[in-house]
Amino acid sequence: MTEGAWNPDQYQRFRAERSKPFFDLLAMVAPCPGGQVADLGCGTGELTTALHRHTGAAGTVGIDNSETMLARSAPYAGGGIRFELAGIATFEPREPLDVVFSNAALHWIRGHRELFARLAGMLKTGGQLAVQVPANHGHPSHTIADEVAREEPFASAMGGYERGVPVEEPEWYAETLDELGFREQSVRLQVYVHHLPSRTEVIEWTRGTLLTDYEKRLSPALFEAYLARYRERLLPLLSEAEPYFYPFKRILMWARK
Numbered sequence: 487m488t489e490g491a492w493n494p495d496q497y498q499r500f501r502a503e504r505s506k507p508f509f510d511l512l513a514m515v516a517p518c519p520g521g522q523v524a525d526l527g528c529g530t531g532e533l534t535t536a537l538h539r540h541t542g543a544a545g546t547v548g549i550d551n552s553e554t555m556l557a558r559s560a561p562y563a564g565g566g567i568r569f570e571l572a573g574i575a576t577f578e579p580r581e582p583l584d585v586v587f588s589n590a591a592l593h594w595i596r597g598h599r600e601l602f603a604r605l606a607g608m609l610k611t612g613g614q615l616a617v618q619v620p621a622n623h624g625h626p627s628h629t630i631a632d633e634v635a636r637e638e639p640f641a642s643a644m645g646g647y648e649r650g651v652p653v654e655e656p657e658w659y660a661e662t663l664d665e666l667g668f669r670e671q672s673v674r675l676q677v678y679v680h681h682l683p684s685r686t687e688v689i690e691w692t693r694g695t696l697l698t699d700y701e702k703r704l705s706p707a708l709f710e711a712y713l714a715r716y717r718e719r720l721l722p723l724l725s726e727a728e729p730y731f732y733p734f735k736r737i738l739m740w741a742r743k
């Protein structure tokens with residue numbers, strides 16, 4: 487159940503940039519005083535407290551399958567907030583929910599049709615689903631990561647593992663939400679603009695998220711070799727201008743059942 491390689495300190499290096507989409511998504515959610523809320527892939531749980539305050543819920547459960555991320559959640563538990571070590575694809579809420587919320591987590595799970603049907607099934611009538619998924623898989627920071635993973639010796643060391651791209655197009659989510667019986671919805675693609683000090687910071691960015699998927703499958707020595715090769719292939723493709731302009735696409739969606 488628990489997943490290795492997530493490092494809260496590395497993830498939080500770009501705390502301001504990463505929390506902006508969280509708050510944009512939160513603004514799409516209507517309060518549900520006294521209700522029940524779930525935050526799927528809650529990470530350290532710090533932002534779960536903002537979700538709990540915003541909704542006015544009686545109970546909010548944050549779930550995550552990373553022990554290292556959840557190890558930081560203890561200070562945020564209490565006052566109606568609790569945390570569980572659990573996988574999103576198998577999580578069963580104790581009762582029907584008023585809000586199912588997930589920021590930057592569902593892109594790790596394959597089979598979004600089945601996943602979204604499960605999430606819809608967790609909600610009461612009138613309940614809200616709010617999801618943000620990164621959609622930057624066409625940027626070299628992501629394509630090169632996957633290409634290097636297919637090179638040797640990394641491919642063999644990972645048993646030919648292919649990460650794949652579970653994220654669908656915005657209109658696919660709109661249609662799927664409609665088919666799943668949501669009466670109202672808003673789906674949008676947003677480009678977040680980040681000015682990183684230099685292009686090398688892109689590597690620090692992806693190390694905090696995307697590359698964790700390869701890090702947990704490689705020995706420390708091979709992961710260092712992987713990083714060196716990633717750097718060698720990626721940097722020539724990125725502008726040397728400083729600050730480095732890093733566009734990052736994300737899909738934000740909200741729907742009410």
Ligand SMILES: C[S@@+](CC[C@H](N)C(=O)[O-])C[C@H]1O[C@@H](n2cnc3c(N)ncnc32)[C@H](O)[C@@H]1O
Nearest residue numbers: 527528529550551552555573574589590591594
């Ligand atoms: C990019 S972080 C986002 C954390 C938090 N939602 C935020 O906005 O800062 C993604 C989180 O999703 C968790 N995660 C990824 N796949 C998961 C799964 N299948 N089940 C539970 N948690 C998962 C990771 O452990 C990580 O903490």
